[in-house]
Amino acid sequence: DQQVKQNSPSLSVQEGRISILNCDYTNSMFDYFLWYKKYPAEGPTFLISISSIKDKNEDGRFTVFLNKSAKHLSLHIVPSQPGDSAVYFCAARQGAGKSTFGDGTTLTVKP
Amino acid sequence: EAQVTQNPRYLITVTGKKLTVTCSQNMNHEYMSWYRQDPGLGLRQIYYSMNVEVTDKGDVPEGYKVSRKEKRNFPLILESPSPNQTSLYFCASRGGSREQYFGPGTRLTVT
Secondary structure (H helix, E strand, O other), X not given: OOOEEOOOOEEEEEOOOOEEEEEEEOOOOOOEEEEEEEOOOOOOEEEEXXXXXXXXXXXXXXXXXXXXXXXXXXXXEOOOXXXXXXEEEEEEEOOOOOEEEOOOEEEEEEO | OOOEEEEOOEEEEOOOOOEEEEEEEOOOOOEEEEEEEEOOOXXXXXXXXXXXXXXXXXXXXXXXXXXXXXXXXXXXXXXXXXXXXXEEEEEEEEOOOOOOEEOOOEEEEEO
16 A cells, blocks of 8 residues: 555656646655655755645745645646756655655656 | 765675665764665665664565664665665665655665
8 A cells, every 4th residue: 555656757847837746645644744856876855845734835946735635745846947857756754753755756857 | 064874885796695784874863764766666665763772664674684773873784685675775864853864875786
């Protein structure tokens, strides 16, 4: 049973446009959600997070939205830049416990 | 510089030959974990540790062992590696902040 799902393996957008990456989860006990970015030959790096008590968190060009009733979160990147091309992982956690990751979405931003 | 280090970065070995992948962090983090990344399967947690001498199984612990004798180190041990353990392995740590810091990865090939 995969508790965190990223249903789009890949996404391609034009530079300057909005990128929207989606993530669905099944465990209603998850109370903290994170997005990580991964470049080839590197470990994942933290991008942005959101607590279940919020529905939006913004950091520069990156905004994460949480819809608890739908068990859905999304990452918006505006405007998208070629340097944003990477694999993006959604992760969820309950309390201080272990994190569960989605399979990742490969974002390609075309100049 | 705050970092998580892993050694070796690349390893080719044969079935049944015991090996250890080391992981060390210099951030005084309590939480450490190991993941493996396989194509199309995202990041799957192998083992995690909430503190010294406290370890627990993740989602795919079979064939692996860990120990946490010191706060900074969390080695991953493969007592008898098999070809299905060929993968990309990441160590991560987490302290008071909510995000994990990942090492650069260890690419293991078992023939």
